[in-house]
Amino acid sequence: MTLTQRIVLEHLDRVAEDVLSLTLRGAHGPLARWKPGAHIDLSLPNWLTRQYSLCGDPADREHYRIAVRHERLSRGGSDYIHRYLKAGRELDISLPRNNFPLVPAREYLFLAGGIGITAVVPMLRAAHERGTPARLVYVGRSTATMPFVEQLRSSYGDSVTIVDTEREQRPDLGLLSAGLGPSAVVYCCGPASMIAAAESVFDPGQLHTERFRPARRTFAPNTAFTAVCARSGREVQVPADESLLDALNHAGLPVPSGCREGVCGSCVLTVLEGEPEHRDEIGADRSQVAACVSRSRSPRLVLDL
Amino acid sequence: MVANKIIDHVDEYVRLFIAHAPFLAMATADAHGRADCSPRGDYPGFVKVLDEYTLAIPDRPGNKIADSFRNLAENDGVGLLFLIPGLRETLRVNGRGYATDEPEVLARMQTEASEPELAIVVEVAEAYFHCGRALVRSRLWDPASQALAQELPPAGEIAAAQLKVDINPELLGQSLEEAYRKLY
Missing domain, CATH: 2.40.30.10 (Translation factors)
Structure with a gap:
C-alpha cells in the first residue's frame, strides 16, 4: 500500500x-x-x-x-x-523515509557538496539543539550557486566552513579527519567524487553517506530465482532479465517504487528466508531487499508480502 | 491557441506542449520520396528541447526506429505531430533530422537506469499549433470511443493471419503481451 x-x-x-x-x-x-x-x-x-x-x-x-x-x-x-x-x-x-538517520554521537563532522546541503541542514540544527559539537564543511562551485550560505553562517558562525571551488582548494579531508576525536561521526552528502574522497579517508564505521545517483558498479550476471510471497503463499518466477519489482508488479502484487535505481528505498521489502544479493545504495540489511535493483543468491527468496 | 500561426523556433508555448506530450507521430521519407510514419511514446516530456531550435527524440525498443534512421540518412526531412491526451489542439513541428549518440543528449533520456543508444535530433524549421477540429470530430479523447477497440480481434489473431504461418494465435498474443512488459 x-x-x-x-x-x-x-x-x-x-x-x-x-x-x-x-x-x-x-x-x-x-x-x-x-x-x-x-x-x-x-x-x-x-x-x-x-x-x-x-x-x-x-x-x-x-x-x-x-x-x-x-x-x-x-x-x-x-x-x-x-x-x-x-x-x-x-x-x-x-510519507518521509529515512535512509540517512542521524545517529547519536559525541561529535559530528558534516560534509556537504552542492545541493547535498539539503539533507545536512536539519542534521546540523539537531546537533546544535542537542549541544553536540558539530562542524560543517560545505563545498560548491561558487557561493552564488550554494543555497543557505548566509543562513548557515549567521546561525552557526565559525563552525561552518564554506568552500568555493572556483576560488579555493577543496578541503583537505585528511586534515579534517586528524582533527576529529575518536568517537566522531561523519556525514557526507554530495556528488560521487566527494563521497569517493570521503570513503578514502574516513573509517567505514564512522562515515555515513548519501548519494544523489547510484555509483557505477558491475555485478555478477543475473540469475533467475523464485520470490515466495509468505502472506499469500504465491510464488513468482523472476527471470534473469526482469527485476524483482517488475516481476511482482506484473504478477499483480503491487509494490510501490520511486527512483528504480536503488537510491530512494520506496520498494524495500522484508525478507523472511533466503539470501538477498544487495545492489542498492541505501545499505539494506539481510532482512531487506530493494526490489528494483537487488536480486537473490538463493534460489528462493521468501518475502513478507 | 491560434491555428496556422507558424513560427520558426521553439517558443515558451511549444516548449510547454512538448513537456506535456507523451506521444508523437513521426513522418520521414527515403531518397525517392517513399514516405513512412511511425509512433513514439513515453512519459510526458520524453522529447527533450535542447535549445530553441533543436529537439531530441529517444530511441526505444519497439519504435522500429531503423526505418526512420535509414530514411533520415537519405533524406533529412522530418514531420512531427505531438498529442496531449485530453487536449484537442495538436502541435506540429517540421524540420531536418539526424541520428546522434552524443552522451549529453542520451544522458537526459535515461529511464530506469538504462539509456537509449541513439536519439534523433530535429532542427526545427516550423512549429505551430493545429486547430482541434479533427480531434473533435474523431471524439479521440471521449472515453466512450474506447469501445471501438473491442471491435477488432486480438492482436495475436491478426498477426497469425497476416504472417500466414501455422502458429497458435493465443501463443502469439501471449508473446506480444510479454514484449509489452519490457518497455525499456
Missing part, C-alpha cells in the same frame, strides 16, 4: 543560482513527522517521481521544505519543477 500525502505548493523561492526552495503545506492538515536525513518522493504532473531531502524544521508540522537544483542534464524532474510548477498547485508526496 502506498501512503501518500496531498500538499499545496505554498511558495517557490530562488535561494541560489539555479536552486529553488519549495515550501509544501499539507492540503488536509498537519504532515507526517520526520527526522533529519529524511526524504520524500515528489510525484510530478509529467508522471516522474523524484526524491528530495527535507531541509526545513521538523518541529513545523504544517510545512515541509525542499530545495531543487535545475540540473543541466535534467531527465525531466528538476527541469519540470523549475519551468512549470507554480504556487498553489496541489501534488502528491510520499
Whole structure:
C-alpha cells in the first residue's frame, strides 16, 4: 500500500543560482513527522517521481521544505519543477523515509557538496539543539550557486566552513579527519567524487553517506530465482532479465517504487528466508531487499508480502 | 491557441506542449520520396528541447526506429505531430533530422537506469499549433470511443493471419503481451 500525502505548493523561492526552495503545506492538515536525513518522493504532473531531502524544521508540522537544483542534464524532474510548477498547485508526496538517520554521537563532522546541503541542514540544527559539537564543511562551485550560505553562517558562525571551488582548494579531508576525536561521526552528502574522497579517508564505521545517483558498479550476471510471497503463499518466477519489482508488479502484487535505481528505498521489502544479493545504495540489511535493483543468491527468496 | 500561426523556433508555448506530450507521430521519407510514419511514446516530456531550435527524440525498443534512421540518412526531412491526451489542439513541428549518440543528449533520456543508444535530433524549421477540429470530430479523447477497440480481434489473431504461418494465435498474443512488459 502506498501512503501518500496531498500538499499545496505554498511558495517557490530562488535561494541560489539555479536552486529553488519549495515550501509544501499539507492540503488536509498537519504532515507526517520526520527526522533529519529524511526524504520524500515528489510525484510530478509529467508522471516522474523524484526524491528530495527535507531541509526545513521538523518541529513545523504544517510545512515541509525542499530545495531543487535545475540540473543541466535534467531527465525531466528538476527541469519540470523549475519551468512549470507554480504556487498553489496541489501534488502528491510520499510519507518521509529515512535512509540517512542521524545517529547519536559525541561529535559530528558534516560534509556537504552542492545541493547535498539539503539533507545536512536539519542534521546540523539537531546537533546544535542537542549541544553536540558539530562542524560543517560545505563545498560548491561558487557561493552564488550554494543555497543557505548566509543562513548557515549567521546561525552557526565559525563552525561552518564554506568552500568555493572556483576560488579555493577543496578541503583537505585528511586534515579534517586528524582533527576529529575518536568517537566522531561523519556525514557526507554530495556528488560521487566527494563521497569517493570521503570513503578514502574516513573509517567505514564512522562515515555515513548519501548519494544523489547510484555509483557505477558491475555485478555478477543475473540469475533467475523464485520470490515466495509468505502472506499469500504465491510464488513468482523472476527471470534473469526482469527485476524483482517488475516481476511482482506484473504478477499483480503491487509494490510501490520511486527512483528504480536503488537510491530512494520506496520498494524495500522484508525478507523472511533466503539470501538477498544487495545492489542498492541505501545499505539494506539481510532482512531487506530493494526490489528494483537487488536480486537473490538463493534460489528462493521468501518475502513478507 | 491560434491555428496556422507558424513560427520558426521553439517558443515558451511549444516548449510547454512538448513537456506535456507523451506521444508523437513521426513522418520521414527515403531518397525517392517513399514516405513512412511511425509512433513514439513515453512519459510526458520524453522529447527533450535542447535549445530553441533543436529537439531530441529517444530511441526505444519497439519504435522500429531503423526505418526512420535509414530514411533520415537519405533524406533529412522530418514531420512531427505531438498529442496531449485530453487536449484537442495538436502541435506540429517540421524540420531536418539526424541520428546522434552524443552522451549529453542520451544522458537526459535515461529511464530506469538504462539509456537509449541513439536519439534523433530535429532542427526545427516550423512549429505551430493545429486547430482541434479533427480531434473533435474523431471524439479521440471521449472515453466512450474506447469501445471501438473491442471491435477488432486480438492482436495475436491478426498477426497469425497476416504472417500466414501455422502458429497458435493465443501463443502469439501471449508473446506480444510479454514484449509489452519490457518497455525499456
